[in-house]
Amino acid sequence: MSTASVANHDTSAHDHHDHEHHGNFVTTYLFTTDHKMIGKQFLISGIFWALIGGLLSILFRLQLGFPDMSLEFLRPILGGWLDDAGHLDPTFYLALVTMHGTIMVFFVLTAGLSGTFSNYLIPLQIGARDMASGFMNMLSFWFFFMAGVLMFISLFIPTGPAAGGWVVYPPLSALEQAIPGSGLGMTLWLTSMTLFIASQLLGGINYITTVINLRTKGMSFSRLPLTIWAFFLTAVIGLLSFPVLVAAALLLIFDRSFGTSFYLSDIYINGEALPNTGGSPVLYQHLFWFLGHPEVYIVLLPALGITSEVIATNSRKPIFGYKAMIISMLGITILSFIVWAHHMFVSGMNPFLGSIFMFLTLIIAVPSAVKVFNYLTTLWRGNLIFTPAMLFSIGLVSFFISGGLTGIFLGNSAIDIQLHDTYFVVAHFHLVMGSASFFGLLAGIYHWFPKMFGRMMDEKLGYIHFWLTFVGVYMVFFPMHYIGIAGFPRRYYSWTNFDFANMYTDLNMFVSAAAIITFAAQFIFLFNFFYSMYRGRKASLNPWRSTTLEWTTPLYPGHGNWPGEIPTVYRWPYDYSKPGAEEDFIPQTVPLSATPESNLPHEQEQVKLEMEIMKDEEEGLVANESKH
Amino acid sequence: MEHELKYIDLVEQPISMHAKKFALWLFMVTVVMIFAAMTSAYIVRQSEGNWLEYDLPQIFWLTSGIVILSSVFLQYGYYSAKKDNMLGLKIGLAGAVILGIAFLVGQWYSWVALVDEEVFFVGNPSGSFLYVFTGLHALHLISGVIFLIIVLISSFRYQIHSKAMVRMEMATTYWHFLGGLWLYLFMFLLLNH
Ligand code: HEM
Ligand SMILES: [Cu+2]
Numbered sequence: 001m002s003t004a005s006v007a008n009h010d011t012s013a014h015d016h017h018d019h020e021h022h023g024n025f026v027t028t029y030l031f032t033t034d035h036k037m038i039g040k041q042f043l044i045s046g047i048f049w050a051l052i053g054g055l056l057s058i059l060f061r062l063q064l065g066f067p068d069m070s071l072e073f074l075r076p077i078l079g080g081w082l083d084d085a086g087h088l089d090p091t092f093y094l095a096l097v098t099m100h101g102t103i104m105v106f107f108v109l110t111a112g113l114s115g116t117f118s119n120y121l122i123p124l125q126i127g128a129r130d131m132a133s134g135f136m137n138m139l140s141f142w143f144f145f146m147a148g149v150l151m152f153i154s155l156f157i158p159t160g161p162a163a164g165g166w167v168v169y170p171p172l173s174a175l176e177q178a179i180p181g182s183g184l185g186m187t188l189w190l191t192s193m194t195l196f197i198a199s200q201l202l203g204g205i206n207y208i209t210t211v212i213n214l215r216t217k218g219m220s221f222s223r224l225p226l227t228i229w230a231f232f233l234t235a236v237i238g239l240l241s242f243p244v245l246v247a248a249a250l251l252l253i254f255d256r257s258f259g260t261s262f263y264l265s266d267i268y269i270n271g272e273a274l275p276n277t278g279g280s281p282v283l284y285q286h287l288f289w290f291l292g293h294p295e296v297y298i299v300l301l302p303a304l305g306i307t308s309e310v311i312a313t314n315s316r317k318p319i320f321g322y323k324a325m326i327i328s329m330l331g332i333t334i335l336s337f338i339v340w341a342h343h344m345f346v347s348g349m350n351p352f353l354g355s356i357f358m359f360l361t362l363i364i365a366v367p368s369a370v371k372v373f374n375y376l377t378t379l380w381r382g383n384l385i386f387t388p389a390m391l392f393s394i395g396l397v398s399f400f401i402s403g404g405l406t407g408i409f410l411g412n413s414a415i416d417i418q419l420h421d422t423y424f425v426v427a428h429f430h431l432v433m434g435s436a437s438f439f440g441l442l443a444g445i446y447h448w449f450p451k452m453f454g455r456m457m458d459e460k461l462g463y464i465h466f467w468l469t470f471v472g473v474y475m476v477f478f479p480m481h482y483i484g485i486a487g488f489p490r491r492y493y494s495w496t497n498f499d500f501a502n503m504y505t506d507l508n509m510f511v512s513a514a515a516i517i518t519f520a521a522q523f524i525f526l527f528n529f530f531y532s533m534y535r536g537r538k539a540s541l542n543p544w545r546s547t548t549l550e551w552t553t554p555l556y557p558g559h560g561n562w563p564g565e566i567p568t569v570y571r572w573p574y575d576y577s578k579p580g581a582e583e584d585f586i587p588q589t590v591p592l593s594a595t596p597e598s599n600l601p602h603e604q605e606q607v608k609l610e611m612e613i614m615k616d617e618e619e620g621l622v623a624n625e626s627k628h
Numbered sequence: 629m630e631h632e633l634k635y636i637d638l639v640e641q642p643i644s645m646h647a648k649k650f651a652l653w654l655f656m657v658t659v660v661m662i663f664a665a666m667t668s669a670y671i672v673r674q675s676e677g678n679w680l681e682y683d684l685p686q687i688f689w690l691t692s693g694i695v696i697l698s699s700v701f702l703q704y705g706y707y708s709a710k711k712d713n714m715l716g717l718k719i720g721l722a723g724a725v726i727l728g729i730a731f732l733v734g735q736w737y738s739w740v741a742l743v744d745e746e747v748f749f750v751g752n753p754s755g756s757f758l759y760v761f762t763g764l765h766a767l768h769l770i771s772g773v774i775f776l777i778i779v780l781i782s783s784f785r786y787q788i789h790s791k792a793m794v795r796m797e798m799a800t801t802y803w804h805f806l807g808g809l810w811l812y813l814f815m816f817l818l819l820n821h
Contacts (some may be wrong), residue, residue: 132647205654213647239654243661247669254760259750262673262757278678278752283669290665 031142033134034559039120040452041141043445045148046112047526050438052152053103054519060096063088065512067494081160090493094163095181097491099155101166102189106196107151109299109437111144114200114238117302117444118207118231120452124550125225127216127567129560132209136202143199147192154188162189165491167292170263170284174255177269186256190249197242197249204235204242211235216549218569223588225548225573226319229326230305233333234298240337241294248287255279282347289340296433297336301329303440304371304400307393310447311375313546314390315382316584318574321374328367335364345413346420354413361411368404372397383577383584387544388462389447395470396439402474403432406481421491424484427477435473442469442525449529450543454555455536461528465521472518479507547587548573652798656805659768663809666764667816670757674820680752684817685741691734692814695807698727702776706800712790714783721780724803728773731810735766761813765806772806775799 032038059078062071070086071078081092088096119137123130131137154161163181164173168189176183211224211232224232251262255276263284264276312319319325341349341357375397384390406428410416419425442465449457483504488495495501542551549569553561567589575586581598592599593607673679705720739759742748747755779799782788788796 132651136651201655201658205651205658208654209647209650213645213650239657240661243658244665247662247665250764251669251760254749254756260753260756261751262669262753265678278680278754280673280676280753283673286672287665287669 031138033130033138035119035123035131035134035137036452036557036559036561038137038141039116039118042111042115042119042144043452045145046108046116046441047529049103049107049112049148050522051526053100053108054522056096056100056103058516058519059088060093060100061512061515063093063493065509065515067496080158088493091163091180092160093493094165094179094491095160095185098163098165098168098181099151099161102162102193103151104434105166105295105299106193107144107148109434109441110200110295111196113299113302113437113441113444114207114231114234115141115144115203116441117227117306117448118203118235120448121227121550122207122210122231123214124451124553124557124561125228125548126211126214126219127549127562127569128210128214129562129566131206132214133206136206140199140202140206143195143202147195147199150188150192150195154185154192157184157188159183159185161185167285167288168252169288170252170255170281171267174252174263175267175269175274176256190253190256193249194246197246200238200242204238207231207235208239216566216569223569223572226308226322226325226329227302227305229329230301230308233329234301237294237298237301237333237336241291241298244287245291248284248291251287252284282344282349285344285347286340289343290337292343293340294336296429297332299433299437300440301332303396303437303443304329306440306444306447307375307396309546309548310389310393310443311378311397312574312576313447313544314385314387314393315378316385316576317378317382318576319374320377320380321370322572322574324370325374328370331367332364335360335367339364342411342413342416345416351413358411358413362408365404365408365411368400372401372404387446388457388459388466389443389544391463391466391470392439392443392446395466395473396436396443398470399431399436399439399473402478403428403430403436407432418487419484421489422484423480423488423490426490427480427484430477430480431473435477439469445529447544448550449532449536450539451550451553453533453536454539455532455534456539456543457532457536458528461524465524465528468521468524469518472514472521475514476511476518479511483507483511545583545585547575547585549588552587552589646794648794649798649801652802656802659805659809662764663761663813666757666761667813670761670816671820673753673757678752680747680754681821682742682745682747682755684758684821685738687734687738687741688814688817691731691738692811694727694731694734695810698724698731699804699807701727702800702803706796709783709788709793709796710790714786714789717783717788717796718780721776721783725773725776725780728769728776728803732766732769732773735762738762758817761817765810765813768809769806772799772803775802 029037032041059074062069067087071082071088072086075082075086078088078092081089083089119131122128151161159180161181162168162173162185163179164186168186172178173182173186176186211228215224251260254260255262255264259276261276261279263281264274264279265281266277267274308319308325339357339361341353342361345354345357379394406424410419410425410428446457446462449455486500486504488501488504539555541555544551549567552567554563569588570591571586571588573588575581575588575598577584578586578598581595586595586598592603596604596607599607701720701723703720705717705724708714708716708720739762742755742758747758749756749759776799779788779795782795
């Protein structure tokens, strides 16, 4: 036995978990260090935030679609944010948009997605007892929790939550006098985000350490499921980009609370000249988007990883281009750090610099297209099994294509001058990031629900949920392309003052109605989720007949995941429908020498090598023994 | 089944490192990124003009010397621990702690010198940046001093010796890193001033 892998197992704090820990409520459900429970904590919080974020979007969609409608019936919730006629307060509209963006991007699609699935799946799929540090992992959740509490409180303060957009550009966000939301609400936003970043870094350090150091015997990098590759690279991106947001936020905090002028210069507000000189608001944009662009891939990559797994399993085919998938994810990881200025084409940037960023931006389309191609070729002529998870994964691929195409338009700086900050951008990123990642999240839940809760979710409800959501998403976001090309700017409270806007009133109404229906459809999922948790059909050990390690654990894995030894891995995770094999899948734990009927020539070579090495080993052992 | 196990072990050994040490390295990566962001922001902002010129506090030369010396002490402590020379370990650690605190005091006086020059935290960003660099670095250095003190205490309890080096190794790595970070910042300021 190699010392490396022995050390490997000693370092995982919890060995020998034949016995269950009988903790009390607090240690089992609240301050737990079990990665599976922490993953579920993130999931439940993510669902909570998705509901809040979704609700906020419905509120501003009501304003956009039905500007003359009286929202009097919402007075119990909105109170002073409605004027006498029952219309939404314009500054509160901005706060709604800001909170919707912040909550969805960070709390739902970052914490809810990475937090849930990285935590839940990394140890299970690489064959580890738990994360490298269960304690840090617990801290990670509770930092996130505190961040959430602060953000939640900010929704209810008299001046309202932050209102400068999810990107919180100064000077708007830096000056309390600018809008009500830049007062206490903005302070809470910054504090909350600081805690959030701390949480993400604690989590990310843990994910990376775990993937590199705690893999089970035989689990080389070339045998890692693509989910793990995706979570790993996501954590790397986070580790490199979130600290930059810390720097940006820190300088913003100094500008707001200590009177420095990093981002502020020569400002007159309400006729009064501010003392700040020498600052540069564009500096903030650079710092923000250095995180902001990688962030969109932090959100997307885990969803792509989940999709790879679900599509391969339910096509009963090996994923097409396993290596190409890894290389394109690596490419995306690297490229995501050198394209940030495509969000700033109209910031007054040097046009030559703009062309460079345009060029780099368009290169990202290449690895993205490779991934799409590989998904389609995996599906091509597979024995498709349309589980709800599979449908959501295919939906993801669809959104990734339709939203990615518009990215290529936006990436051209000349076209972006027309399209920047219009609904075209909103359509682009809601399809490619929002909906695609959201579908990845849902696919993950449908797929791993049996492992998480030992029961199956209802399939019929899953299908209804899928079709309503899939059609709904296109109904909501497709028309926005046209609205955007027509020149509607985003983050505007109302357009009724502009003549050109009138012809799109109906379309806006349509979008709002579709949004409400789509939002309502999510309650089918919620019901299915909680009902199945307690009443669902009992799951079998490997309901999707999948090859990866998590399905070798007991139905209700204890803290430590495997009773007895951790299984060893002998092959890559995509041996589906291997010619010659009895079943249409061979789990990773089955040795090559046990499947001579299906081994490929080079694998047969490996078996031979294996025998030779074994012989050497034994001779070595004998020699050693005779020495003693 | 046992046989195949062996084969796999020989051929595929996952690279693996002490998890805590590895996590420390990752933490240092995040710190590097914060300072990379800060110093890039400095350059970007500087290139836009309206930039106040002033003299860097001379005391930075002294504090840089102190921080190097503290690293030397700590390295001495580290070698001593490896040879189970307990006295050397304590001298090394205590020396590093004292010099670390001296460094912090020195950095404080750099702020005093700046104020004497009429460069304030609030004002032209060129001055504010200097306060942010030194302040943020000092904050990290304080965490390093606390770490060293913890290790010092455990050295008095005989918990650090040639067979139990993990904490000492981590403390040494972190401390050298913080010293190096300061030298980078100082050099950066010298070059971009
Ligand atoms: C083919 C690849 C892509 C290209 C060329 C591209 C290009 C762009 C460009 C140029 C913009 C700025 C538009 C503007 O503000 O005027 C933009 C915005 C955006 N993109 Fe993409 N994109 C691509 C893929 C993606 C992906 C995969 C995601 C997320 C997973 C994403 C998420 C976003 C988001 C969130 C915004 C808007 C940010 C905001 O202003 O609030 N994009 N994209
Ligand atoms: Cu971008």
